[in-house]
Amino acid sequence: MSFTSLHFYVFLLAILALLSVTNSNRQKKIILLLASYWFYMSWDWRFGGLLLLMTVVNFYCGRQIRVSQQPKLWLTASLVFSLGVLGLFKYFNFFLDNLAAVAGLMGMASHINLLQILLPVGISFYTFQALSYTIDIYRRELEPVDSLADFALFVSFFPQLVAGPIVRASYFLPQLTQLTLASAADQRDGVLLIIRGLIKKVLLADVLALHLVDPAFASYQQQSSWFLILALIGYSFQVYLDFSAYTDIARGCARLLGYQLPVNFNRPYLADTISNFWQRWHISMSSFFRDYLYYGLGGSKKGNVYANLIITFVAIGVWHGAGWNFVLYGLCHGMLVALERWLRQKGWLVQQTGWRWALAVGRTFTLVCLLRVMFRAEDLQEAGGYLLAIWQNTAIPFQLTAVGAAALVISVLLHGITPRYLAHWQLRLYHWPILLKAPALVALLYGLVVFGSAEAPFIYFQF
Amino acid sequence: MDSQLRNTLIAVLLLFVLAEVALQWRAEVKFGNSIFSAAAATDNSTSMFESRDGFKVLSANQHFAGSSISVQSNSLGLRSPELTEKTPGNSRLIVLGASSTYGAYAKTNAETFPALLQQRLDGQFEVINAGIPGNDLDSQYQLYRQQLSGVNEDMLIIYSGLSNDIGRLCRTKPSGKSYSLPQLSAPKWLLSVDLLLKNTTELRYVPYKYQPMPDLGSLLAQYQTTLQAIIQLAKERGVQHILLAENLTSFRPEQPLALQQTLASSAMYYTPCLDVQQFSEVFRQYNQTLAQVAAKQQGVHYLPLSHKVPGGKSYFTDSVHFSAKGEHAMADALADALHSLAEEAK
Numbered sequence: 001m002s003f004t005s006l007h008f009y010v011f012l013l014a015i016l017a018l019l020s021v022t023n024s025n026r027q028k029k030i031i032l033l034l035a036s037y038w039f040y041m042s043w044d045w046r047f048g049g050l051l052l053l054m055t056v057v058n059f060y061c062g063r064q065i066r067v068s069q070q071p072k073l074w075l076t077a078s079l080v081f082s083l084g085v086l087g088l089f090k091y092f093n094f095f096l097d098n099l100a101a102v103a104g105l106m107g108m109a110s111h112i113n114l115l116q117i118l119l120p121v122g123i124s125f126y127t128f129q130a131l132s133y134t135i136d137i138y139r140r141e142l143e144p145v146d147s148l149a150d151f152a153l154f155v156s157f158f159p160q161l162v163a164g165p166i167v168r169a170s171y172f173l174p175q176l177t178q179l180t181l182a183s184a185a186d187q188r189d190g191v192l193l194i195i196r197g198l199i200k201k202v203l204l205a206d207v208l209a210l211h212l213v214d215p216a217f218a219s220y221q222q223q224s225s226w227f228l229i230l231a232l233i234g235y236s237f238q239v240y241l242d243f244s245a246y247t248d249i250a251r252g253c254a255r256l257l258g259y260q261l262p263v264n265f266n267r268p269y270l271a272d273t274i275s276n277f278w279q280r281w282h283i284s285m286s287s288f289f290r291d292y293l294y295y296g297l298g299g300s301k302k303g304n305v306y307a308n309l310i311i312t313f314v315a316i317g318v319w320h321g322a323g324w325n326f327v328l329y330g331l332c333h334g335m336l337v338a339l340e341r342w343l344r345q346k347g348w349l350v351q352q353t354g355w356r357w358a359l360a361v362g363r364t365f366t367l368v369c370l371l372r373v374m375f376r377a378e379d380l381q382e383a384g385g386y387l388l389a390i391w392q393n394t395a396i397p398f399q400l401t402a403v404g405a406a407a408l409v410i411s412v413l414l415h416g417i418t419p420r421y422l423a424h425w426q427l428r429l430y431h432w433p434i435l436l437k438a439p440a441l442v443a444l445l446y447g448l449v450v451f452g453s454a455e456a457p458f459i460y461f462q463f
Numbered sequence: 464m465d466s467q468l469r470n471t472l473i474a475v476l477l478l479f480v481l482a483e484v485a486l487q488w489r490a491e492v493k494f495g496n497s498i499f500s501a502a503a504a505t506d507n508s509t510s511m512f513e514s515r516d517g518f519k520v521l522s523a524n525q526h527f528a529g530s531s532i533s534v535q536s537n538s539l540g541l542r543s544p545e546l547t548e549k550t551p552g553n554s555r556l557i558v559l560g561a562s563s564t565y566g567a568y569a570k571t572n573a574e575t576f577p578a579l580l581q582q583r584l585d586g587q588f589e590v591i592n593a594g595i596p597g598n599d600l601d602s603q604y605q606l607y608r609q610q611l612s613g614v615n616e617d618m619l620i621i622y623s624g625l626s627n628d629i630g631r632l633c634r635t636k637p638s639g640k641s642y643s644l645p646q647l648s649a650p651k652w653l654l655s656v657d658l659l660l661k662n663t664t665e666l667r668y669v670p671y672k673y674q675p676m677p678d679l680g681s682l683l684a685q686y687q688t689t690l691q692a693i694i695q696l697a698k699e700r701g702v703q704h705i706l707l708a709e710n711l712t713s714f715r716p717e718q719p720l721a722l723q724q725t726l727a728s729s730a731m732y733y734t735p736c737l738d739v740q741q742f743s744e745v746f747r748q749y750n751q752t753l754a755q756v757a758a759k760q761q762g763v764h765y766l767p768l769s770h771k772v773p774g775g776k777s778y779f780t781d782s783v784h785f786s787a788k789g790e791h792a793m794a795d796a797l798a799d800a801l802h803s804l805a806e807e808a809k
Binding site: 188 | 479660667
C-alpha cells in the first residue's frame with residue numbers, strides 16, 4: 001500500500017472517520033494498531049507474524065531488563081534476536097555468497113546454495129525502533145511500558161513503519177499516554193505535508209528517475225558524459241526527494257492522527273562538510289547510529305575515535321543493503337568524516353562564510369554525488385563502469401528531454417528554499433480563496449495522475 | 464475537521480466529479496457510450512459490448528447514436544448489416560479483426576472499410592465486418608469459430624490489428640503466488656484519468672531509454688498457431704481464398720524520428736515498454752509471420768498494404784486507427800487485391 005496510491009488515501013480517510021467517532025485513547029490505539037498491521041500485511045500478510053514476533057520479544061526483553069538481576073543478558077537477548085532476524089533476512093545470502101567466493105579462491109569447491117528469502121519491507125526501520133526501546137531501558141533513559149499494545153503500536157505505527165523516520169521509544173511512547181486529537185493547525189499542517197510529499201515524490205523524484213537516472217544507469221555505455229554527470233546530480237536529488245517525500249507524508253499522516261514524528265532532513269545538499277551532511281541527511285538514522293553505536297564504541301572519549309567513526313559509517317553503509325558497494329559507500333563516508341575531524345583538530349578545516357562557504361558546499365555535494373554511484377549501482381563493477389563511462393563517452397551527443405531538465409532545475413531550486421520561507425508560502429497558498437485553491441488542487445491531482453502512472457516504489461522501501 | 468480544510472476537500476471532490484461527468488456526457492453525445500448508458504442498462508438493453516466465451520461482440524441489434532460516431536449492431540453483435548439470404552452468384556466475405564476493422568473512428572457503419580469495400584465490389588460480395596475493439600487474434604479465432612459458424616462465407620480477410628496482441632508485451636506477470644492483501648484502484652471507466660494518460664504519453668516518453676527489445680518468440684509462435692487454426696477452420700468451411708492483410712501503423716520507419724514519435728503517441732500509451740523503433744520492428748516481425756504462413760499454404764495470400772495506405776495524420780486518426788481517408792484507402796487497396804485475385808483465377 002504505497003503512499004502514492006489511491007488505496008492508501010481511502011484507507012487513511014477510513015481510519016480518520018473511525019477515529020472521529022472515538023472518544024477513548026484505548027479505542028484509538030486499538031484502531032491504529034489494527035490499521036498498522038493491515039497496512040503492513042497489505043504487502044505480504046506473512047510479514048505480520050514477523051512484526052508481531054519482533055514486538056513481543058523486545059517487549060518482554062525490555063521488561064526483563066528492568067526487573068531481572070541480569071539486565072545485560074536480556075539486552076543481549078534482544079540484540080541477538082533483533083539483529084539476528086535482520087541478518088537472516090537481509091544479510092544471510094550476502095554472507096553465503098562471500099563464503100562461497102572465499103572457498104572458491106582457496107581452491108575448494110563450494111556447494112553452498114543461497115536461500116530463497118524475501119526481504120520484509122521496512123525491516124531495518126522497525127528493528128531499529130524496537131532496539132531503541134530495549135537499549136534505552138538498559139541505559140535507564142526509559143521506563144518499560146506496561147501495555148504490550150502501546151509498544152506494538154510504537155513499533156508498527158503505519159505512517160513511519162516501512163521507511164521511517166526511525167522514531168525513538170522515548171519520543172513516541174509518551175504521546176500514547178493520553179488521547180490527543182489533531183487540532184485545526186495539525187490538520188492543516190498534516191495536509192500540507194502530504195501534498196508536499198506527493199509533489200516531491202511523483203512530480204519530481206519519479207520524473208527524474210524516468211527521464212534521467214534510470215536511462216543513465218540502465219545504459220551508461222550509450223549515454224554521453226554530460227548526461228551521466230547530470231544523472232548523478234539527478235540521482236542525488238531523486239533519492240533526497242523520494243525519501244524526504246516519504247517522511248513528509250509520514251509526518252503529515254501522523255499529524256492528522258494527532259501525533260508528531262521527528263524531522264528527518266534539513267536541506268542536506270547545503271552541507272559544507274561530509275560530517276555536516278550526515279547531520280542533515282536521514283537525521284533519525286544517523287543520530288541512531290551516533291547514539292547507539294558510535295557512543296557505544298566510545299565515541300571520541302574511548303578507543304580510537306577515527307576507528308570508531310569508520311566502523312559507525314561502515315555500519316551505516318551496510319544498513320542500507322547487503323553488498324560490497326554499500327560497505328565501500330560507508331567506508332568512504334567514514335574515512336571522509338574521520339579526515340575532516342583530523343583536519344579540524346589541526347585547525348585546517350574551519351567554518352567558512354561567503355564564497356568560501358559556497359565552494360565548500362560545492363565540494364561536499366560533488367563528493368556526495370560521486371559516492372552515490374555505489375549507492376545506485378547494482379554492484380562495484382557497475383559503479384566503476386559508470387564512472388569510467390563519464391570519462392570515455394565524450395563523443396556521444398548529449399540529449400535530455402525538456403521534462404527531465406525542468407524536473408532537475410525545479411528540484412535544485414526547491415532545495416535552496418529555506419524551511420521558514422517554504423512554510424510561509426505554504427500558508428499563503430492554504431489561505432487562497434477556495435475558488436482558486438480547489439482548481440489548483442484538481443490540477444495537481446491530474447498532474448499526479450499523469451506522472452504517477454508508473455507507480456515507482458519509494459527507494460527506501462528496499463532498506 | 465477544520466472548516467476551511469473540509470470545504471476545500473469538498474470543492475476539490477466536486478470539481479473532479481464535475482469534470483468526470485462532463486467527460487462522460489461528452490462520450491455519450493459523441494460516441495453514444497458512457498458510464499450513464501452502462502448504468503442505465505437493464506437485462507434487455509445491455510452496455511455497448513458483451514463478453515462471450517473468449518471474445519467480445521457488440522450488444523446485438525442496438526443503435527448507439529453519438530454526434531461523432533454512430534454504431535448499429537446486427538443480430539450477431541457485429542458492426543455490419545443484417546445478413547441477407549445467401550443467393551447463388553452472391554458471395555460472402557468476412558473481414559475479421561479488431562478496432563481498426565470495426566472502424567473505431569468511422570462516423571457510421573457505412574464509412575468503415577469493410578462497408579466501403581462492399582460498395583467497391585459492385586454487389587459481387589456481401590462483406591461482413593467482424594472487427595470488434597479489444598479482440599486479439601485468439602479472440603478473433605473464437606469469434607470466427609463460435610459466432611460466425613453458419614455464415615457460409617466464400618472468402619476471409621484477416622486484418623488482426625495487433626495492438627491487442629502486443630499489448631501483453633508490457634504486462635508484467637506476477638512472479639509466483641501473491642501474498643498481498645487486496646488493493647483498491649481507480650475504476651477503469653474514469654474518463655478524466657484515461658483521457659489525461661492518453662494525451663500525455665509524450666511527457667513520459669524518453670527517446671534515449673535504450674531498453675532491450677522484448678523477446679517475441681513465444682508471442683509470435685502463439686500468433687502463428689492461432690493464425691493456422693483460423694485458416695484450418697476456414698478451409699474446413701470451404702473458404703477458397705484467405706487473405707492475410709499487412710497490419711499498418713501511422714508511423715513508418717521512413718518518416719523523421721520526431722514525427723514517428725508524435726504519431727506513435729497512442730501506441731506508446733497501450734504499449735509503454737517499447738520505443739517507436741521497437742514498435743515498428745514488432746509490427747515488421749508480426750507481418751513477416753503473416754507472410755510466412757501465407758507462403759506455406761495453398762489459397763492463403765499475404766497482402767502488403769503499406770504502399771497503398773500511407774502513414775501520417777491524413778490516413779490515420781491515431782497510431783493504428785484509420786481516418787475517413789484511411790478507411791477509403793484501405794477499401795481501395797483490398798478491392799484492388801480482390802480484383803487481382805479474380806484476374807489470376809481467370
